[in-house]
Amino acid sequence: MPTLDTKLTRLLNLQYPILSAPMAFAAGGRLAAAVSRKGGLGIIGGGYGDPAWLEAQFAAAEGTPVGVGFITWSLRKSPSMLTDVLKHKPVAVMLSFGDPRPFVDEIRAAGAKLICQCQSMGHIMDAVDVGADVVVAQGSEAGGHGAVRGTLTLVPEAADYIQKMAAPSVLVAAGGIADGRGLAAALMLGAEGVLMGTRFWASAESLVHETHRAALLESDGDGTIRTQVADIARQLAWPIEFTARIRHNAFTRRWHGHEDALRKEAGTVGPIYRKGFAEGDTEQTGVFFGEAAGLIHSIESVDTIIDQVMEQAVRRLEHRAVQ
Known part of the structure; x- marks a missing residue:
């Protein structure tokens, strides 16, 4: 399978510029480890904070290098969870939906990369200000929580801002990306890789019912x-x-x-x-997936998903290059 060399792959020592989203109740250790073993970076979903569950998911990762993500406003209620998780030496810690500042120093001291997920230019500015290693620009097409900006305009605007500020932060696109066309498009918009949620939510390794x-x-x-x-x-x-x-x-x-x-x-x-x-009721409860559902027609293993995404992305990029 051909690789794509980007700032993201170099920063995190990846084969492919693909991260899996830390989806609460869906992204456990098995899913995260499968993504990392395949050449991306899998991220365990810390959700609303269950220490025993997090311990079990790191055990399920079986020592594979993975990241972990937290809902930042919820983490502020129990900051000791971050301290406990950092003992597992995660590759990266992703913070979403709140001010990352209270946690930046501890994450850096542990040697983990800081990923900040952002839904507006104000969030992007905050992430650059704290020196986030990776800035995820998440469009409203994404499943689960988000805001109102669309991926197609938020990503290039964020790319322009990062370039203007001469910031070392690496930009990643999220929201509505489920195949190689989305990865290729993200690179054309100025991102260095993608974070996919719904596509991995619909994988064999997720914890989804x-x-x-x-x-x-x-x-x-x-x-x-x-x-x-x-x-x-x-x-x-x-x-x-x-x-x-x-x-x-x-x-x-x-x-x-x-x-x-x-x-x-x-x-x-x-x-x-x-x-x-x-x-597993599908009518009287929330079923958390995004607009990318229309691009997903089968439940596949992580290996198959990444193979398909990469093959399609490289083919699209090569086709455009020779036109």
Whole structure:
């Protein structure tokens, strides 16, 4: 399989410029290790902070070099989780959805690279200001939490800013990228690689329930919605600027647009939601995937996914080069 040499592959000593997103409840140690073994960098999803779960996922990685990602506003409630995780010597720590400043020094002291995921130019500026090794520009097409900027304009704007500031940060694109066309496009927009979530969410190695994977295969790019209702049902205090992209289903049709009513009934709806999520219900709970669902037509192993992405990306880039 041909490689692509970029600033990202050189920075992280990778064969391929591909990172897997640290998706809460989906990106465990097995998935992260599979991505790293194949030549990218897999990132365990720290989610809302369960120390025992994180220990189990690092054990599942079996010593393979991986990264770990945290929801930054949640990590601030239990900063000791970062200290505990750094004992595992992760390649990188990814911080998303909050000010990274309280954690930068500890991450650097442990020898890990700092990845900051950003959804606006203000976030990009903050990441450059703290000297992030990798800046992820995440468009709203992404599954799970994000904001409102689209990948197509956010990535080149971020690239221009990083160049203007002469910053050493390496730019990575995320949001709606699930195949080699997306990787090739990201490189043309000024990124040095991609972070893929939904494509790896729909892999054999993810922790996603089989029925949720099946729901993705039945969907397309029109089958999701950005909404607060999953967070309200779970009584999670997400900052107002971030919503979650999830499957448009009976749950979203009932509650999206009726958020105040859901807040009043969250004590009743929440347990039903959580039970349904654990059991793989696809209609009365949140199913977290992005617009890239329309590009995914089968559940494959990580090895197969990366092979397909790289083959298609290199073919596209070579074709454009000779035109």
